[in-house]
Amino acid sequence: MAIDLAPISLPATADAEQFKDFGREILGVNPGGMSEEQMKEVHDLLHKYSVLLFRDVDVTPEQQYNLTKSFDPSSENHGHGNDFSKTPGRKLFELNAIPGVPQVKLIGNGTVYNHEGLSEAVLKHPSHTTFHKTHVSAEDTAKGITRFQRWHMDAALYDLNPPRVTTLYAKVVPQGPHQTVRYDDGTGDELEVPLAATAFVSGKTMFDILSSENKSVAVRGRVKYSPHPYAWMATAHALSTGLGIVSEGLEMPDDELPLWDEDKIKVYPMTWKNPVTGELHFQVHPCGVRELFVDPLPAVASREGALYPDGAHLTNLMYKMQRPAIAPSLVYPLDWRENDLILFHNRGLLHSVVGELKKDQIRAFHQCNLAASDEPAGPTPEDVRKYA
Known part of the structure; x- marks a missing residue:
């Protein structure tokens, strides 16, 4: 029943x-x-x-x-x-x-x-x-x-x-x-x-409302989080929307963080696949991200209008991709x-x-x-x- x-x-x-x-x-x-x-x-x-x-x-x-x-x-x-x-x-x-x-x-x-x-x-x-x-x-x-x-x-x-x-x-x-x-x-x-x-x-809506160019980045992208990210961000300040850290250089330096192991640092895809529906969810914790990696386009993909067709290593991309999804009509x-x-x-x-x-x-x-x-x-x- x-x-x-x-x-x-x-x-x-x-x-x-x-x-x-x-x-x-x-x-x-x-x-x-x-x-x-x-x-x-x-x-x-x-x-x-x-x-x-x-x-x-x-x-x-x-x-x-x-x-x-x-x-x-x-x-x-x-x-x-x-x-x-x-x-x-x-x-x-x-x-x-x-x-x-x-x-x-x-x-x-x-x-x-x-x-x-x-x-x-x-x-x-x-x-x-x-x-x-x-x-x-x-x-x-x-x-x-x-x-x-x-x-x-x-x-x-x-x-x-x-x-x-x-x-x-x-x-x-x-x-x-x-x-x-x-x-x-x-x-x-x-x-x-x-x-x-x-x-x-x-997260599904966050992915669905992206432009086709940004969807391409999202499925090719990976995020690397800081070691002990909550200690790392504790000395920094967040944006007024609560959607990420202000770039002031106030994050805790690596040599002042608690002891950490490189193998325990998390690197995740920008999009996570729903195990039941098969749909993609844009799933990034905006405050803990240290680095972003975008893989090159597959050989079969069109390069016309594509962002980062040869791949990229970035530090600032998340806000413009995530901010549309916290609009009042989507909360x-x-x-x-x-x-x-x-x-x-x-x-x-x-x-x-x-x-x-x-x-x-x-x-x-x-x-x-x-x-x-x-x-x-x-x-x-x-x-x-x-x-x-």
Whole structure:
């Protein structure tokens, strides 16, 4: 018996046509106790729709871990490792492990007491003010103006492989008026969002809307991430859109980074192939990229109008390829309710924390993702011939 689905609720700003195959609400299913048949269907649905939402469900940390692990049964460690205190660059974000299930982390805002075995946890909602080069003024913040904090996928990007799926479970959701994301990049773009929303953009859409010339680059391109990228970027500043680092030379020098092994540095294709649909997703963490490599055109490809037909080694290309996909009409800001659980295809989209919260606005979420047992697959030779 097929699982019942409903469309996700899109904001008025969204281009509904671009979201026709993005996001679904799962109806009448207990995510903590799915049958093997239901789990197989959910697996395929996630890869088809990228985000699955379960409203008003009860899920224990153990059930959340088991659900996440079912997408990759041989995986064991959280995407940044189970002992987060040893993660270089951890000042960019804080994760508190749930006792007994260290792969499930408590994230959010404010001080939480007696929570799942934690007597006290001081949580801090990530804000653009700690990472961006420029900040929204205090006056505008008081009026509800905010920004995307940092567009990313959940991944260590060094040593450990990017998780296949992330699960997020809302235990406490703060209440308050909507805020307005201001891009502050000269475009005038703004987006109204619920308080403390999580924003998503589709990697498939990011690829699909590229020009044919840039699609050719995307299927031929590879990105090399910094060793210990979160330590590397911790001393730098992000752009006002949260989509990459400002070029100021403030990144941590290699000789000051924690000890690293060249073999553990990650080099990934710009586009990752969806294992169920076969479609390509433009999947690059914009803040951690050190170098870009573009392979030469295949011998059978036309060189007329092609970018980098003989290949290239670059350091600055991502922003102009990724910025169109975070336009207000292409962003899905999830309006959380308490006891909502979402699964998102971490290898097929980017997401960002949004908004500003005061200390007394409590937000408590359980997050789980697991470093994958495999590397993401890039485009096939047939894909390269098709788009190059």
